[in-house]
Amino acid sequence: MRLPRPHAPFLVVARRLASPFFPESCWITGAGLTAAEQGLSLAVRRKLEYLLNWPYCFKCGLTLGPHSQTAGCPRCASRSLTLRCLLRAGPLHGPLASMVHQLKFRRQWGIAPVLADWMAAACRHRPNVPMDILIPVPLHPVRQWSRGFNQAAELAHGVGDRLNLPIAQVLRRRRATRPQTRTQSAAERRDNLRGAFAAVDGFDLAGRHVWLVDDVCTTGATLHAAAGALRAIPRDRRPASINALVAAVADDTPIPDQHS
Numbered sequence: 265m266r267l268p269r270p271h272a273p274f275l276v277v278a279r280r281l282a283s284p285f286f287p288e289s290c291w292i293t294g295a296g297l298t299a300a301e302q303g304l305s306l307a308v309r310r311k312l313e314y315l316l317n318w319p320y321c322f323k324c325g326l327t328l329g330p331h332s333q334t335a336g337c338p339r340c341a342s343r344s345l346t347l348r349c350l351l352r353a354g355p356l357h358g359p360l361a362s363m364v365h366q367l368k369f370r371r372q373w374g375i376a377p378v379l380a381d382w383m384a385a386a387c388r389h390r391p392n393v394p395m396d397i398l399i400p401v402p403l404h405p406v407r408q409w410s411r412g413f414n415q416a417a418e419l420a421h422g423v424g425d426r427l428n429l430p431i432a433q434v435l436r437r438r439r440a441t442r443p444q445t446r447t448q449s450a451a452e453r454r455d456n457l458r459g460a461f462a463a464v465d466g467f468d469l470a471g472r473h474v475w476l477v478d479d480v481c482t483t484g485a486t487l488h489a490a491a492g493a494l495r496a497i498p499r500d501r502r503p504a505s506i507n508a509l510v511a512a513v514a515d516d517t518p519i520p521d522q523h524s
């Protein structure tokens with residue numbers, strides 16, 4: 265199977281070339297930085313390290329409580345899961361939430377390779393699930409045109425470079441959808457995304473373990489819909505497993521302050 269890397273427009277190439285150059289002030293606090301601090305003050309890096317190391321469930325991506333080692337994940341026990349595995353760099357809290365927001369809405373390109381580093385690290389610590397192909401969750405062309413880039417594709421390329429994995433644009437967005445919000449009911453979220461994705465003809469994913477890549481898992485509905493489009497591929501070309509990798513997962517489990 266040939267998995268061509270999509271042609272990168274000039275601006276995307278320019279951003280990737282520019283990505284090693286970090287701002288002179290912290291992305292989170294705006295404080296002045298030394299060259300060695302690389303976009304994040306040491307205090308912020310310490311907070312991030314704390315968040316990134318917090319335990320979470322490899323099946324649903326949600327933060328685990330202090331008794332999870334013995335009790336398991338209570339949320340996985342009570343529902344059927346679309347994905348075999350959902351890995352994250354960290355929870356959508358504090359400085360990590362701010363970084364995701366600044367990449368998407370303030371075009372802070374230098375954040376993408378930093379997040380990709382952490383996502384690749386999450387993959388190296390994954391359970392025994394193979395990784396064969398990364399599939400970025402697509403934006404609708406109109407939204408991508410207005411934003412100028414797809415943050416999921418930026419992250420997928422960063423992770424692919426670090427783990428030497430191919431990227432395949434297997435999915436396309438068939439229609440624009442309203443942004444998912446956590447105030448919507450589960451039924452509203454499903455309705456919003458019903459039929460939103462389709463698999464592009466011509467990809468043979470048989471026997472492959474594929475990983476959807478996105479910046480955030482807010483409700484899980486987007487990944488669920490994207491996985492549904494992959495499951496709709498004819499049986500002889502359907503992947504062996506469908507998994508997901510995101511920079512951050514939103515959930516309600518409180519994480520205690522670092523020094524409490």
Ligand SMILES: [Zn+2]
Pocket residue numbers: 321322323324325326337338339340341
């Ligand atoms: Zn779980």
